Amino acid sequence: MYRRGCKMPERLGITVSKHILETQRKFPEATGDFSGLLSELAVAGKVVHRAVSKAGLVDVLGKTGEVNIQGEEVQKLDDFANTIIVQKMDHTGYLCAMASEEVDDIIEIADKHPQGGRYTLAFDPLDGSSNIDVNVSIGTIFSVHRKISKGPKGALEDFLQKGTEQVAAGYIIYGSSTMLVYTAGHGVHGFTFDPSIGEFLLSHPNIKTPDKGSIYSINEGHSYKWDERVRKMVDHFKEHDKDNGRPYSGRYIGSLVADFHRNLMKGGIFMYPSDAKTGEGKLRLLYEAAPLAMICEQAGGSAIAESENILDIEPTDLHQRVPLYIGCKEDVETCKRFLGE
Numbered sequence: 001m002y003r004r005g006c007k008m009p010e011r012l013g014i015t016v017s018k019h020i021l022e023t024q025r026k027f028p029e030a031t032g033d034f035s036g037l038l039s040e041l042a043v044a045g046k047v048v049h050r051a052v053s054k055a056g057l058v059d060v061l062g063k064t065g066e067v068n069i070q071g072e073e074v075q076k077l078d079d080f081a082n083t084i085i086v087q088k089m090d091h092t093g094y095l096c097a098m099a100s101e102e103v104d105d106i107i108e109i110a111d112k113h114p115q116g117g118r119y120t121l122a123f124d125p126l127d128g129s130s131n132i133d134v135n136v137s138i139g140t141i142f143s144v145h146r147k148i149s150k151g152p153k154g155a156l157e158d159f160l161q162k163g164t165e166q167v168a169a170g171y172i173i174y175g176s177s178t179m180l181v182y183t184a185g186h187g188v189h190g191f192t193f194d195p196s197i198g199e200f201l202l203s204h205p206n207i208k209t210p211d212k213g214s215i216y217s218i219n220e221g222h223s224y225k226w227d228e229r230v231r232k233m234v235d236h237f238k239e240h241d242k243d244n245g246r247p248y249s250g251r252y253i254g255s256l257v258a259d260f261h262r263n264l265m266k267g268g269i270f271m272y273p274s275d276a277k278t279g280e281g282k283l284r285l286l287y288e289a290a291p292l293a294m295i296c297e298q299a300g301g302s303a304i305a306e307s308e309n310i311l312d313i314e315p316t317d318l319h320q321r322v323p324l325y326i327g328c329k330e331d332v333e334t335c336k337r338f339l340g341e
């Protein structure tokens with residue numbers, strides 16, 4: 001379980017593996033499993049980075065023709081990223097099970113690795129996949145929990161834990177440069193990939209998001225699906241009120257990891273409301289909302305579904321969707337005020 005508010009001193013330029021090990025040394029009870037898990041994940045990220053950076057050159061663009069559990073067409077690169085992460089992580093001995101946005105059920109650890117592990121990994125292999133073909137930043141989002149089930153293997157209940165129980169969360173964004181951003185409950189740290197040496201190097205220690213932002217991010221094309229509260233809220237961010245730093249600038253890439261990363265660094269609010277008719281959100285609690293909420297809180301921001309904090313939601317389903325309002329603390333408070341009307 002992560003504790004809010006602890007800080008670690010940082011050295012620019014150290015590799016992500018060294019950073020993880022140095023952090024581990026501060027916890028004498030640590031076995032090294034967790035550090036090993038994160039280091040392996042960084043390696044998987046490098047392999048996905050290599051594929052993404054060659055996307056325009058090799059025959060990986062386009063769709064597989066299949067439809068995933070979310071009813072979306074599966075892109076070849078999603079498939080590839082999913083396979084790489086599963087193959088890379090299932091023989092580490094650190095995990096008892098995995099769950100992927102691309103896969104219906106939990107992914108068991110192969111029988112040839114019967115020792116199992118103490119952690120679970122939930123991940124979105126390639127978030128923002130509808131942007132793959134047009135060179136927009138996309139990313140891998142991940143969330144780590146401790147195994148709580150009693151059996152030898154991981155079970156569904158290991159994944160249906162609140163976001164507050166995450167031991168780590170992060171993302172790898174494949175953009176103008178590739179970055180790994182993670183938190184293990186002691187601040188948020190960003191590492192930029194240096195392709196010449198094949199390492200993620202600490203470039204953004206202790207990332208903090210401003211208390212109040214200047215950017216609002218929402219798909220306004222969906223405004224016909226909003227209820228009156230959301231309409232008023234968005235109008236509020238667009239209203240001219242110089243003394244209170246409004247209007248905000250509108251920025252929406254349509255790739256959550258990229259929209260989130262920009263807002264985290266610059267200050268802003270990302271909103272994906274529920275559909276007024278169905279009451280359903282689009283984004284997934286376990287693979288998107290909860291990990292990003294942990295990162296956001298660790299950076300000084302916050303995240304809500306509507307009235308509830310994202311991290312306090314008890315998941316009921318592996319592929320549960322939630323509305324999401326995430327970003328600077330004051331801006332999330334503003335959302336809460338409008339949504340509470």
Ligand code: FDP
Binds near residue numbers: 126129131219257284
């Ligand atoms: P995508 O469908 O391209 O994978 O959760 C998926 C996601 O992208 C997010 O990355 C993104 O923020 C959102 O959906 C975009 O949805 P809209 O097209 O409805 O705005």
